[in-house]
Amino acid sequence: MKALVLLGDSRSEVREFPDPKPGPGEVLVRIKVSGVCGSDLKQYVYKVPPEKQKEMDAKFKDAKPYPPIPGHEGSGVVEETGEGVTSVKPGDRVSIYHYESCGKCEQCVKGYFMRCSKTKGMGQIGCQGSFADLKVTPERNCMVLSEGLSFVDGAFIACGAQTSFAALNKLGLSGLDDIAIFGLGPVGLCGVVMAKAMGAKVAAFGRREIRLGLARKFGADMVVDIDAVKADKNPKKIWGDIREKFPGSFSAGYETSGSEDAMKWMLQLLTFDGRAVTVAGGAPIPNWFIGRDTSIRGSFIMPRGMYDKLAGFMLKHKTNLEKMVTHRFPIEKAKEAFETAAAKECGKVIVEWK
Ligand SMILES: [Zn+2]
Ligand SMILES: [Zn+2]
Incomplete structure (x- = not known):
């Protein structure tokens, strides 16, 4: 698959990676839209001091992917499901909840995946982001898009909305x-x-x-x-x-x-x-x-359990968030997507797969 990697100091590059495979309880999503967020830009411009670079390279030598594949505003189509997955099937359209967690602790059971002690945000080192053709995610992170909600809506649902x-x-x-x-x-x-x-x-x-x-x-x-x-x-x-x-x-x-x-x-x-x-x-x-x-x-993002309420609200009020998108790029040009978003003369910038 193709994916964008961030190299620090406003440098990025699209690289080839092996296609990921879903394990038990996991879902492989073919990404259709990935939005560029303000928090991606902080990661994008961050300049690692040279003395710290070696330290980081050693610390994260086993982290996959490293350097990180950014993106936490992803939506797409379920391509394949791992063993034991029952709530989604191939062909379902989903928005991906962007904090991955243990799924078992009190905060996870309440739907606050971002409060779990084992939580990892998509796009951080060690947790692949959505600027990639494919993304494996836990089943519980798949928010099925209702009819009437587009993949762009799905990307907004994953973060800004x-x-x-x-x-x-x-x-x-x-x-x-x-x-x-x-x-x-x-x-x-x-x-x-x-x-x-x-x-x-x-x-x-x-x-x-x-x-x-x-x-x-x-x-x-x-x-x-x-x-x-x-x-x-x-x-x-x-x-x-x-x-x-x-x-x-x-x-x-x-x-x-x-x-x-x-x-x-x-x-x-x-x-x-x-x-x-x-x-x-x-x-x-x-x-x-x-x-x-x-x-x-x-207030920090939204608990997973609030998704149905949000989807219902967006449909009822025809929020049409797609009007906010001013720039669209294919994954091959994801580098330009980040350059455009960093210049800030834009509304929402997205990478989309036709
Ligand atoms: Zn975001
Ligand atoms: Zn947990």
Whole structure:
């Protein structure tokens, strides 16, 4: 099979590998779509210091694959099933849940595979990712795609859509809410689509015209260009405009960017008793949030058991996340897919197999 490997320092290469075989309880999936995620890009640009490279090569000499095959946003068709597999069969269309785990501990049984002490994320060293023709996955990681959900939907379900769906569920969002969403990469844009579908009024904060345009297309009630606010000599005006459009301040906030400013601004916009959820780290929390009784919660992807609820929601509200895809590449050009995504002048970038 063909697969992309990451070589560090923004270098990557498509290589040939032997076709994998499913063992007992495992499923071989022929990948149809694999999305490039912001977290893949962190791995892609990471430059290993020369002294550390030798150490890593020794540490991971038996890890397969090494260097890693990235990708955790994969969907495809079941090609073959291993011994004992009963819930999927060849020909089924599936999205692949991207944390592999023991399947037996308390957290696994609850569906929180990512909390298992033995968990491994697809695309990390030692756990093959989805930028490959084929991928073997445990049976319990196969989320069968309902009719009406495309392979592109399946790739979103594997990461961006599930992240935003779980986060917004924690806020208990409804038509009573005004929400400020920060960061308009694919996760933030999924947040815009879903917050609208849940009935909230949405202000979307981000940068780059292409992403601000997508937020408008997905129905955001107000779109704010963070760079324009920063460059503005009269920032009071934009804050005045926001207050005018959202007179009661915001009851809810969703932070997806990991930027310190974004966290600060989001908390400033929240009203008393406001509640916020963040899926991105790296931002300290100012101490005045105490006086406002603000609730802030972290959220990391979605438990496996929430899949049916998410699939039903996407079908019911015709979320049409495919509109977010701006660039498509075949696996032979996966290197270009990463270069395009790293330049950030894009919506969602995918690799697809026709
Ligand atoms: Zn992702
Ligand atoms: Zn476990």
